Amino acid sequence: IFSIVNGLMLRTLSVADPERLVALSIGDDEATRVDGMRWSYGFWQEMERRADVFDGAITWSPARFDLSRGGESDPVGGLFVSGDFFAVLGVPALVGRTLTNADDSQGGGVDGPVAVISHRLWQSRFGGSPAAVGTPLVIQGTAFTIVGVTEPRFTGLEVGQAFDVALPLTAESAIRGSQSFLNP
Numbered sequence: 001i002f003s004i005v006n007g008l009m010l011r012t013l014s015v016a017d018p019e020r021l022v023a024l025s026i027g028d029d030e031a032t033r034v035d036g037m038r039w040s041y042g043f044w045q046e047m048e049r050r051a052d053v054f055d056g057a058i059t060w061s062p063a064r065f066d067l068s069r070g071g072e073s074d075p076v077g078g079l080f081v082s083g084d085f086f087a088v089l090g091v092p093a094l095v096g097r098t099l100t101n102a103d104d105s106q107g108g109g110v111d112g113p114v115a116v117i118s119h120r121l122w123q124s125r126f127g128g129s130p131a132a133v134g135t136p137l138v139i140q141g142t143a144f145t146i147v148g149v150t151e152p153r154f155t156g157l158e159v160g161q162a163f164d165v166a167l168p169l170t171a172e173s174a175i176r177g178s179q180s181f182l183n184p
Contacts, residue, residue: 056088113142113167115166117137133147139175
């Protein structure tokens with residue numbers, strides 16, 4: 001089974017040292033899930049506090065975001081990610097910067113709520129202009145500042161599931177409101 005997972009998932013990932021990645025999961029049966037999620041946010045915070053056991057620890061959750069500004073829906077693939085997601089994976093920004101742990105706090109870091117966009121979205125929406133960094137991107141009615149663009153080879157961690165926008169994990173409450181898994 002490991003050979004299949006390794007061949008299909010790990011070796012095809014466009015990250016530094018994919019052979020060093022380990023995925024932890026409680027399991028897929030519904031009895032182990034909390035509100036449909038495998039992990040609780042509190043559990044993740046405890047993992048972060050004990051991160052010295054690992055070379056790095058990340059978490060992510062796939063999402064769909066609506067980039068419309070009133071009118072017709074404009075859905076894109078998204079990710080909620082821990083602050084050091086890109087750094088741990090060894091994925092640099094092509095333009096600007098990636099997220100940091102400081103960005104992954106309620107309300108955002110010193111730059112406020114921020115987003116990293118995929119190379120694909122950068123090309124299709126912004127024509128590949130470096131001026132995209134620093135501009136606002138409205139996601140489901142909430143403004144985020146674009147701080148960086150990923151290199152073209154990085155499309156996400158799930159084979160066949162490309163992302164367009166990555167937001168810090170704590171931004172999830174701004175998007176989902178009272179339905180947020182960050183709420184106690």
